[in-house]
Amino acid sequence: MCIGKSHTPESASKLAAKIAVVYAKPATTHCCVCSTEVGAADVVWRKDGFDIVRCAGCGLVFRSDLPDDSEIAQIYGGEYFTRDEQDSSGQGYLDYVADAENHRLNARRRLAALRAAPDGAELLDVGAAAGFFVEQAVAAGWKARGVDVSDEMAAYGRDELSVDVTTGLFQKLEVDSQVDAVTMWDYIEHSHDPVGDIERAFAVLKPGGLLAISTGDIDSLVGRLSGRRWHLLTPRHHNFFFSRNTLPEALRRAGFEVVELRHRAYWFSVGYLAHKTRTMLTRSRVLDRFVASIVDSRAGGLSVPVNLFDVMTVIARKPLSAGAAA
Ligand SMILES: [Zn+2]
Numbered sequence: 323m324c325i326g327k328s329h330t331p332e333s334a335s336k337l338a339a340k341i342a343v344v345y346a347k348p349a350t351t352h353c354c355v356c357s358t359e360v361g362a363a364d365v366v367w368r369k370d371g372f373d374i375v376r377c378a379g380c381g382l383v384f385r386s387d388l389p390d391d392s393e394i395a396q397i398y399g400g401e402y403f404t405r406d407e408q409d410s411s412g413q414g415y416l417d418y419v420a421d422a423e424n425h426r427l428n429a430r431r432r433l434a435a436l437r438a439a440p441d442g443a444e445l446l447d448v449g450a451a452a453g454f455f456v457e458q459a460v461a462a463g464w465k466a467r468g469v470d471v472s473d474e475m476a477a478y479g480r481d482e483l484s485v486d487v488t489t490g491l492f493q494k495l496e497v498d499s500q501v502d503a504v505t506m507w508d509y510i511e512h513s514h515d516p517v518g519d520i521e522r523a524f525a526v527l528k529p530g531g532l533l534a535i536s537t538g539d540i541d542s543l544v545g546r547l548s549g550r551r552w553h554l555l556t557p558r559h560h561n562f563f564f565s566r567n568t569l570p571e572a573l574r575r576a577g578f579e580v581v582e583l584r585h586r587a588y589w590f591s592v593g594y595l596a597h598k599t600r601t602m603l604t605r606s607r608v609l610d611r612f613v614a615s616i617v618d619s620r621a622g623g624l625s626v627p628v629n630l631f632d633v634m635t636v637i638a639r640k641p642l643s644a645g646a647a648a
Contacts, residue, residue: 351386353377354517354562355572360386367550372557374550380571383540383563388514391491397559418452419478424625425454427589428507430462435586435635436503436534439464443502446526448519449509453479453487460485464503469495493522500528506535510569511560520576527640533578535636539585541565542632553599554632569636578638587629593618595628 350361358379366383367374373386389397418425432455439445442465447456450468452475459466467486470476479487488495493515504523510516523533538554539545540563545552554560564572570580596613 351375353379353382354384354515355382355568355575356380367555369550369555370557374555374557374563380568381541381565382568382572383565385557385561388561391514418475421591421594422454424589424591424594425452426458427625429455429458431586431588432505432507432534432536432635433459433462433464435582435584435637436505436532439502444499445503445505446497446501448492448504448506448523449512450479450487451475453483453485455505455507456485456487457483492519497526501526501531502528503532503534506533506537508536510535510564511537511554511562514561516562516564517572517576520572520578524576524578524640524644529640529644530642531640532581533573533638533640535569535638536586536633537564537569539564539566539632539634541567542585542630542634544630544632552632566634569634570638573636573638577640577644579641580636580638582635582637584635585629585631585633586635587627588633589625589627592624592626595626 350359356379360375364375365373366376375386376383445464445466447468450470456466456468469488473489476487476489479485513519
């Protein structure tokens with residue numbers, strides 16, 4: 323016997339509608355690299371309210387429920403690039419633009435990975451943010467432009483750095499003629515459609531052109547040891563967690579030849595590192611005060627090279643034999 327409030331026909335129909343909504347969500351999805359069906363049995367972590375799955379076919383790790391396009395503006399609004407002092411989540415950037423000199427230093431090192439640019443060679447930087455890499459690429463002799471979903475960042479690049487950064491999605495960007503290089507620095511983990519982006523890069527590259535990607539390597543030692551506390555496992559902003567196996571696999575399936583895969587060092591400010599360390603530790607007021615004191619100190623502004631060997635840079639080439647049609 324049921325004790326308590328009886329359901330009226332109306333509340334029963336509301337309940338049925340709620341159940342229908344819950345069960346209308348697909349319980350399974352498909353891996354974008356190898357098309358294997360991925361479901362509840364493949365969930366490896368639940369973090370920040372998101373299920374993270376590992377494909378049994380190829381090992382790709384990804385957020386099972388991706389944000390839709392309407393959420394992008396909110397996700398990459400100003401707060402992603404500049405954190406409030408009170409925000410101790412360790413997500414996003416502390417102050418992206420204030421770290422300009424580190425961005426420039428990293429940009430020059432990344433340009434070196436592309437080797438010498440021929441005179442007037444064209445480069446497209448996807449996920450360009452404020453355009454520091456585009457600025458340095460132009461200084462190195464490339465005819466460079468960028469694209470980014472954040473209008474705030476793209477506008478900064480246009481207004482303050484005088485570089486060509488378009489606001490929008492790479493897959494909707496007009497590209498009139500094929501380019502010599504496409505770069506995606508710390509971008510592909512944010513993408514909703516990384517395979518679509520890799521295929522678009524293939525289409526817009528000249529035969530022989532290079533695609534450079536940097537992203538986390540979840541199968542690195544640090545990635546495996548930290549598990550769900552890995553500093554790059556931040557599913558509010560990161561949707562795909564590639565590895566030294568899954569990223570080359572995605573590139574080869576799109577027709578690329580993988581030329582190089584390395585775990586390079588990058589330069590960061592001490593303050594940024596303290597901010598990011600919070601994602602890996604149990605939060606407390608003492609920790610927050612300690613991090614705030616480092617960020618505000620002179621030491622917080624110092625730049626240091628860091629290599630945890632958990633971020634990989636992959637250089638891939640569109641074969642010379644590939645068709646030239648964009
Ligand atoms: Zn797969």
